[in-house]
Amino acid sequence: MKLVRSNVDPVREKFAAARKELSAALIEREDEVDLVLTALVANEHVLLVGPPGCGKSLLLDSVLSWTGGTKFSILLTKFTSVEEVMGPVSLSALKADKYLRVTTGKLPEADYAYCDEVFKASSAILNTLLRVLNERTYDVGDGVARKVPLKLCLAASNEWASPDTGKELAALSDRFLLRKSVSPIRSQAGRQKLLWTRDHAPKLSTTVSPAEVEEARRAALSLPWSSEAKEAMETVLKELAKEGVQPGDRRQFKTVGVVQAFAYLCGADEVLPEHLEVAQHCLWDSPDGDQPQKAAQVIARVANPVGMRVTQLLLEVEQVLVAADVRNLSDAAKAAAKLAEIDRQMSSLKGNGRVEKARLYLKEQLKKLKLASIEAV
Numbered sequence: 001m002k003l004v005r006s007n008v009d010p011v012r013e014k015f016a017a018a019r020k021e022l023s024a025a026l027i028e029r030e031d032e033v034d035l036v037l038t039a040l041v042a043n044e045h046v047l048l049v050g051p052p053g054c055g056k057s058l059l060l061d062s063v064l065s066w067t068g069g070t071k072f073s074i075l076l077t078k079f080t081s082v083e084e085v086m087g088p089v090s091l092s093a094l095k096a097d098k099y100l101r102v103t104t105g106k107l108p109e110a111d112y113a114y115c116d117e118v119f120k121a122s123s124a125i126l127n128t129l130l131r132v133l134n135e136r137t138y139d140v141g142d143g144v145a146r147k148v149p150l151k152l153c154l155a156a157s158n159e160w161a162s163p164d165t166g167k168e169l170a171a172l173s174d175r176f177l178l179r180k181s182v183s184p185i186r187s188q189a190g191r192q193k194l195l196w197t198r199d200h201a202p203k204l205s206t207t208v209s210p211a212e213v214e215e216a217r218r219a220a221l222s223l224p225w226s227s228e229a230k231e232a233m234e235t236v237l238k239e240l241a242k243e244g245v246q247p248g249d250r251r252q253f254k255t256v257g258v259v260q261a262f263a264y265l266c267g268a269d270e271v272l273p274e275h276l277e278v279a280q281h282c283l284w285d286s287p288d289g290d291q292p293q294k295a296a297q298v299i300a301r302v303a304n305p306v307g308m309r310v311t312q313l314l315l316e317v318e319q320v321l322v323a324a325d326v327r328n329l330s331d332a333a334k335a336a337a338k339l340a341e342i343d344r345q346m347s348s349l350k351g352n353g354r355v356e357k358a359r360l361y362l363k364e365q366l367k368k369l370k371l372a373s374i375e376a377v
């Protein structure tokens with residue numbers, strides 16, 4: 001099969017291990033883990049938006065603890081000063097009538113950055129951030145634009161910025177090529193794991209150096225696109241345009257690299273249509289007007305990625321479970337039949353470890369449902 005790796009690549013093995021270990025510890029965060037690791041390989045910034053306490057910091061901190069290199073983390077508030085992000089003004093330079101910043105330990109010297117509550121930042125910070133994120137340059141004060149080493153900025157927020165919240169925020173939001181809403185835990189089993197496991201911090205067996213991340217980036221960029229995947233990408237863009245979703249040219253162009261990075265993460269030798277799954281987090285402009293949902297639907301329809309189908313089927317499982325009244329025998333039987341039908345659909349999906357995991361979960365739920373209805377009788 002095409003997805004099998006042809007030869008062993010130690011850096012890829014590390015990514016695979018981290019992917020597995022992060023997903024094992026974080027509940028229902030497989031997509032987010034994939035998103036952040038893909039962003040790391042692609043060297044593109046990522047933004048997670050979700051309610052308080054849904055594991056955003058836990059994931060982003062864990063990924064940063066996995067990477068070597070220089071890191072910079074900050075929780076932004078409207079009172080955070082530019083000095084705290086970019087470094088204080090040099091006093092000795094001031095004495096010589098020069099205005100320079102000392103950037104040691106601050107964002108301009110970081111390989112990896114984590115900005116929590118990114119949209120809370122003041123206007124002055126937003127403007128500097130825009131430049132650092134987009135052009136990856138910074139002027140310490142002498143008028144010279146220096147390249148910053150920044151490879152990846154991870155950001156989190158409790159809400160989306162939309163055109164209504166101001167142009168600056170919308171512009172900053174656009175700097176994050178990968179953006180995703182994070183939902184609270186949905187499944188029963190997930191909730192039980194959340195409640196009854198006392199430590200959710202992932203145990204990572206490896207670390208990855210900036211040089212290795214660079215190796216991964218190059219390897220990903222060299223993965224060829226299959227003609228089917230190319231065609232699917234073009235069809236997705238056309239279909240999205242019909243639905244009124246028209247991501248900008250920069251976004252479209254950069255998405256190609258992101259999909260290659262995801263194919264690399266999946267251990268593939270070439271980009272296949274199913275790797276377009278990750279593009280659902282890139283190919284929309286504004287969170288308004290259901291754009292992210294439209295992107296997901298169109299990609300699922302055109303490229304039929306297994307992961308997206310599994311997520312959708314699992315949602316259906318939860319809906320069946322919530323609606324079922326186990327004390328009513330015919331109700332329970334109907335629910336069991338629906339679950340069996342969902343399992344049948346899952347069994348036809350291939351080429352993704354998530355299918356097996358989802359089917360196991362489904363089987364467990366079916367067993368519980370039957371037991372509960374027997375007990376009720």
Ligand SMILES: Nc1ncnc2c1ncn2[C@@H]1O[C@H](COP(=O)(O)OP(=O)(O)OP(=O)(O)O)[C@@H](O)[C@H]1O
Pocket residue numbers: 025026027028029050051052053054055056057058059156157158185194200
């Ligand atoms: N999906 C999850 N998997 C494992 N643990 C979780 C999950 N969601 C929440 N937790 C637990 O809740 C704690 C709080 O999560 P975390 O601080 O990462 O939330 P957050 O999304 O960053 O919230 P905030 O928006 O308030 O910063 C975690 O340290 C973890 O113990």
Ligand SMILES: [Mg+2]
Pocket residue numbers: 056057058116156
């Ligand atoms: Mg947090």
